[in-house]
Amino acid sequence: MAGSMVCARITAVAHYVPERRVSNADLRRHFTALGEPDVIDKFEASSGILQRWYAPDDWATSDLALPAAREALQRAGKTAADLDLIIVGTDSPDYITPSTSVVLQHKLGAAQAGTFDVGCACASFPTAIAAAAGLISSSPSIRTVLVIGAYMMQRLADHDDPMVFFYGDGAGAAVIEAADSPGYLGAAFLADGSYAQSWGIFSGGTREPASAASVAAGRTQVRLVHRYPPEINDEGWPRLFxxxxxxxxxxxxxxxxxxxxxxxxxxxxxxxATIGLPQHKAHMIMDRYGYTGSACIPMALSDALDQGRVGPGDLVVLIGSGVGFNQAAVAVRL
Known part of the structure; x- marks a missing residue:
């Protein structure tokens, strides 16, 4: 492709969920015992979530990412040895440091691949897609990139906190390759750090290193402190589109x-409805998988492809919104 523009295209997508099913009935029994019998029904009605899946207790986020990565590579006709770069999007990492992507690189056996993490919560996957496409177009040595969104926030939550209703474990992966025709078309971003204290894990970093006191107070677990105004997504998503x-x-x-x-x-x-999109073109998976955060967009894209809801040549827009707040969107032709 010397002398011509190098483009980036998604060549395969896959997703993975673990085997342990946690139904709303399971959570309802738990919260009824805690004296909050109505909270699950309220969340179910507004979210549409009916169940979620939990990984084994000895797994970390990289363990969720691994089977999704392997399946995406197989679908693309690639092996780990073909990878030049691995990008993992997550806000439930294995460790604060080192990066989850470098842990995954070793587990995957992609010894020659570089790695980095993207940590802008549920906007991580479209952000990582944009980064991968930019690196492919500007770096001749980068031809094949594995982008993964993975989520295990329930492991970092208090299971007596009603917000645990939302969290499901899962991962989605995409293989992005250099191409001579555009697949990746463009990106858009929004953010507002004034909401940074609304929802997060507030002890364990440099602002407040973890201590016996912060652990006892629950500050090393994910907490919703202030609810986000609905218009952040109601208006932000159409604006990004x-x-x-x-x-x-x-x-x-x-x-x-x-x-x-x-x-x-x-x-x-x-x-x-705001952007004029027919409802059947807005594929949803939260009823079956719960809220899988950084993983939900690649999981939903993979599921839509598996069901034939979208296919090769189709124009698809991915819009992610996460705490912070961060929002990101990309347009791709499959």
Missing amino acids: QQLASRCGFGIDQVDGVIFTQVRRETIEKAA
């Missing part, structure tokens, strides 16, 4: 599917 459509030169009638962050059915339905 319109920015992408304008920059990339497509209209809503040309879009075959939009994958939104999979946390609330009502929010997805409202955003789809």
